[in-house]
Amino acid sequence: MHYFEDRHLPVGKAVQLRFKLPESDTELRCDGEILRVSERSGRYGAHVRFVEPATDVELAIARFIDEHDLSAG
Secondary structure: EEEEEEEOOOOOOOEEEEEEEEOOOOOEEEEEEEEEEEEEEEEEEEEEEOOOHHHHHHHHHHHHHHHOOOOOO
């Protein structure tokens, strides 16, 4: 699951995600689905579930998590 801030999107909406991991110039792309939307200080945040990301995207995210010891958090 990933979180980002944008306009208010309806729960269940399919979205296309493009992002770069910190310390990387490679743009990753995958499909997602809005799971939950929250509002804080007039800004909306969307919690997104990756939908069947390509193997290279999964591996890039897994490497980033392993390298930055994020699995426990």
